[in-house]
Amino acid sequence: MPSKFNILLISCLLTSFSSFATQHFAIAIHGGAGTISPSTVSADKIKLYEAKLKQATDAGYAILERGGSSLDAVNTAVNILENSELFNAGKGAVYTFDGMHELDASIMDGRTREAGAVASVKHIKNPINLARLVMTDSVHVMLSGSGAEEFALQKGMELVPNRYFDTISRYQSLQKAKEKIRKLESASSTASAFRANYVELDNEYKMGTVGAVALDKQGNLAAATSTGGMTAKRYGRIGDSPVIGAGTWADNESCAVSATGHGEFFIRYNVAADICAKVKYQKKSIEKASNEVIFGPMHKAGGTGGVIVIDNKGNIALTYNTVGMYRASRKQGEDAKVAIFAD
């Protein structure tokens, strides 16, 4: 018969093992969703996308592996995507109707529910870094426009000229989008007719975002999202990316989400927080919760896009109702999985 001591020892070892076993770490990232298919993207470009997605995932993974925080992991992964021309965020940001670039970003710490966001900044190379500074160094959550840049300067951040974000391919997209919008406007006699016709505008002009979610060894979740917004956007439009609850959400009790898609719908359906509410209140898996939100009433209303989700056990869901989504993930002890088109 086992002695009391042995029982204690076994029990203690089992507890330690179980506690160790649940401390999975993992990361997932996205580079936007849309009508991405082998017919719309060249084979060479696909390789570039895949390599950059892998690089960002591995960089975030390395931070988690050496015991770093999920906040550092998502921040670093997003920086790599922001610094690439391939994605609509940072360097690759699309143009506004007036030929400028206005960037949005947000970040959230699942441990404390602290959050930071910036909207419509024009001279910030890595908007996610400024969003993080808002979270850690300001008494606010959301700063916008030149005021956000004043804060950046006070914190010693260097500004870049708006033309830093100029790229030929995005400029060409702007011209095409403006031409289509003008045609829609002249074909629409009323505001509601324009709204109805606007649905026809290619979804590519309405989307494009980068984001990351991660779980670290300490069991903390984090999420980050960064974007150049909608091509040819006007009127100081703010999409879902800097809206906590819509484009970004992280709560250790449930999950972390970064979204990409037609932002107006993602705001109206509170997408990121709603997925985690289903996990928290209905005890649904992130797979089921994200399917219900991404393919539910929002989709029926016309909302397209996707999300990356991670829960506090390291499960990952990559869910989208578009043709494809630039995405990658890496779980503890595994290699990075990179994908662009449908499974």
Next chain:
Amino acid sequence: MPSKFNILLISCLLTSFSSFATQHFAIAIHGGAGTISPSTVSADKIKLYEAKLKQATDAGYAILERGGSSLDAVNTAVNILENSELFNAGKGAVYTFDGMHELDASIMDGRTREAGAVASVKHIKNPINLARLVMTDSVHVMLSGSGAEEFALQKGMELVPNRYFDTISRYQSLQKAKEKIRKLESASSTASAFRANYVELDNEYKMGTVGAVALDKQGNLAAATSTGGMTAKRYGRIGDSPVIGAGTWADNESCAVSATGHGEFFIRYNVAADICAKVKYQKKSIEKASNEVIFGPMHKAGGTGGVIVIDNKGNIALTYNTVGMYRASRKQGEDAKVAIFAD
């Protein structure tokens, strides 16, 4: 024994009665929460507040009574509060650090989940009207700054000079707030010290909002929120009022909410949508759901403020964790109930 016809008739009448009985209409409004007590507000001023709250409630009620929409009811009620100097919204908006006024507002239609919001507008007399125009006449949900005003001009809305919002009492509040903030800054050697000290700043400077929620005879919910934001706000700060899910939410399937309080916390805890998520997913009453959110983890983290909530049966919850909240409500067939201090 009753004939089959009689049974049919009784059953039919009961159904009609029950269907009629559930078509309650109702409205609730708020004019901000805070350290409001008989010792901080004079008896004369209390009468002014009560009269204005009653006027706004009755105006919204009258629209509902004659079969108008909940959207019209909340819009009209908020307009009356915006046009009064008493509340921090519209005419009575507080000052920014730089001595300007920057207003935020949002509105949501529970029937369609359509929403409109404006952030940091400086020349819009009734920001809630512009938020509604964004909802009905634009392809966007959230517009900001001068871009939002360009949209307003294109829609034929007249702008007012920023000094329209000037009031002596708010100017005096700004001077006091700036003095306190400067003292906090010089007493804080680091950003995190300032953040810690900032908690000490009177909550009055962080709050002040107006809002309305309503259920109409058609069973449709709506919510609207309008504010001048935080006294002495800087850096293009955006609070919870224009953030759909945080300060405003409406969904026929659950409830409609307008919030007032320390906006940063209301964003981080997704307050308005979270209350409705608890109603929708956990089948909780709005009373229980709003108590859990307003007195739950957010409050423990330091978040203060309140909400007005209405569900699709016309139940109303007026919940706040502050000393008082300017509030009023009126249910079908009843008189308006107006209150300021704790029950």
